[in-house]
Amino acid sequence: MRGRRLLVVVILIIAAAVIVFFRTYDGKPGPLPSVDDIITELNEYDSEADAAVVLDQVKLTEQQVFIPFVSNQGIHGMGFLTWEKRKWSVVRVDMSERPEVRVTDHSDPAGRYIVWNNNPLEKLQEFRFYLIRDRNAGMSSGIYYYVPRVQMETLVNVTEHPYGAMPYPEEWAGIMREDNKLGKVPASNIMDKIFSHTYSQPSSMYVGYLPVYANGAPGLGSSSKSGGEDTEYLMIMNEKDLENPQK
Structure with a gap:
């Protein structure tokens, strides 16, 4: 009986460890989203971005990418993507032109x-x-x-x-x-x-x-x-x- 309880506890600990691992492990970065998807995500992150044209996708690290873009009003903005939780996400948009x-x-x-x-x-x-x-x-x-x-x-x-x-x-x-x-x-x-x-x-x-x-x-x-x-x-x-x- 005691051995059974010990086995159950061990299984629960292993299961918890596996869940934590998959929730926190980002894995190897996948391919970047399409340009259209990047524009959509920039505008969803900041409605004032009004991004229209992506000028480039500049890799800073394996998990971080710099996105220079131009808005419909001609403002030259900067966006930043980060690979986290097994997907690329916009983490910052700057429209200051500085x-x-x-x-x-x-x-x-x-x-x-x-x-x-x-x-x-x-x-x-x-x-x-x-x-x-x-x-x-x-x-x-x-x-x-x-x-x-x-x-x-x-x-x-x-x-x-x-x-x-x-x-x-x-x-x-x-x-x-x-x-x-x-x-x-x-x-x-x-x-x-x-x-x-x-x-x-x-x-x-x-x-x-x-x-x-x-x-x-x-x-x-x-x-x-x-x-x-x-x-x-x-x-x-x-x-x-x-x-x-x-x-």
Whole structure:
């Protein structure tokens, strides 16, 4: 009798494990939906999208795809598909016509992509993207500290690439990893304490961009859209925000 009860318990545990597995296991991503289905899903996700033309299907990872599209009103929007629960689903639509960062891996800076879908009416020639860490100095707990400035630049020709997804350059990812690592250095002696204290201060590291227009053409206005945990916004910068800016 006891053996029977034990067998029943084991069977129930196995059955529960199988159910949980199939509910949480996404499996290998299947083929993407058709263009018509993608348009339908974009519009169902956000009625303001009014998507009409899909420009491309840009794979970020095996489970994440960037969809640049154009609405019936000529707005250049961005959609994002994710493979989850064994199907492709729209997880974000952005109609702001401004670049943003899509995070595919929160554990590694290399898992970030700058994505954009530029409206040609903007008469943009170039995006200048920057990784910035502000210079910082002061004293805390009797210890002087100094955090040097970082300014790293990468350029995108918008005329040649009106839409795209650019992974963070390895130089950016590397310095961001080091910045994170230095803030976690254990302080075992006085020099380590000074070193650790220096880099434990807020470094204000961020990514921004400078749009360069043809013949000084003014930029168009833009709408805003709420984001999520997988979206990071880019700060629009001015020449005065930069050190030794390009002319």
